[in-house]
Amino acid sequence: MLLLFRRNFLRRFQTEQNDFLGRIITGDETWVYSWDPETKRQSAEWRDFDEPRPEKVRRKQGALKVMHMIFFDMNGVILRWPVPIGTTINAQYYKKVLQDKLRPAIRKKRPGLLESGILFHHDNAPVHTARAVTDVLAGYKWELLEHPRYSPDLVPVIFTYSLK
Template identity: 95%
Template sequence: MNGVILRWPVPIGTTINAQYYKKVLQDKLRPAIRKKRPGLLESGILFHHDNAPVHKAQAVTDVLAGFKWELLEHPRYSPDLAPCDFHLFPHMKEHLRGQRFETEEDITQATKVAIKNVDKCSYVHAIKDWLQRIEKCGNNGGCYVE
């Protein structure tokens, strides 16, 4: 709710598999949490990611269990319930619309600026909106329609 903790551009040609995701969690996300939100790792993490196969892989669930993070369930067949999809990405698209990029570095810098331009207060609204969407999905027998 306090904004983006980690912005990690995946190198071109990289296959996102369980081992890659596990490494990002261990080597990038966890240190970023320690740096940007001191004390949060000790007080407890509520962690949410969608139910993509790479997120459900044993290697990933093992590393998250080792972190002792509490995992929030994601409804089956509802990839559109990820807060990035309905909150962060639309804000970034507004900022990036109409631009052309010459290099990968140009894209990386532009997305960094776009993320910084997202109003910090909007993250609280996004989480509340997400909770309402999750509740709507639960009330609709596990299906989500917006």
């Protein structure tokens, strides 16, 4: 399944080139912490052999975390939407963000993209595959790109916003 998906994607890219890549908008949800502790490499510092080692205070990840819905294309972030604390992301909420936040953000930040035909990509979370959401995408005439199951390597937001 994954190999077939990759072949189809490559074939389409070879046919349409940058027009294909330029029309893809991908999105996902991720937790954003108020701050992250430094890794060992980040906190490394140069010292002479005769200098004592610096004291390191062990710090935990920030207690405050906010769920963000992030949508972007090859040119950068189109929408970074912080979900209000206590709000559950269900199909109705996701649909409302697509209608009231993402579509206006595309119109403002990427003029002309709505008319050129959006290729929309998100994972197979139940919220994303709910009828209410797929109906909105179909109504906008956004082509939904296939996402193979169990393929986190195809969700770029994981690599972009969840780095440690």
